[in-house]
Amino acid sequence: MNVKADKMRYQANKLGYGLILLGMMLSVSALFMIITPPTVVPNFSTALEILINILLLLVTFLAAERCKYYQKNWAMITIIIAVIHTLRIFWVPMQLVANDQLHILIFIIIAITLLFTSFLMIMGALVTLKRHKILLTHLKEIGEK
DSSP, rough: OHHHHTTTTOOOOOHHHHHHHHHHHHHHHHHHHHHHHHTTTOOOHHHHHHHHHHHHHHHHHHHHHHHHHTTTHHHHHHHHHHHHHHHHTTHHHHHHHHHHHHHHHHHHHHHHHHHHHHHHHHHHHHHHHHHHHHHHHHHHHHOOO
8 A cells, every 4th residue: 555645645735735825926926027117007808807807816716725735626627727827927917028118127026936937836737737646546546446
């Protein structure tokens, strides 16, 4: 019997959970870098960016909570959320740079932050998927699945 895998039945996936939450924090910091420069003139896109980020935060927190308990479907949803964060680079920040409301250096920092956000979330999801597979295999071996 694999004792390490058996312990997973009772222990939370702290690594996957922590990586996803760290990605959430970076997402919030990227949002503030997008909306707070004094040269940025708020418009409908800015409001939509804030609304999308709030929804992503809520879904990401739910996904992190589910990934804590090795749920495969929520790990996949986390990967989708990470892709959305990567795509966010090309929407409002690019518009702000095109309208000369955001300095290119700030844009690069925002892009790096969002890419690192996506990286952390994908890593958290991959850890969850790997551990889910280990736990599922173990449960099949002992006849519980």
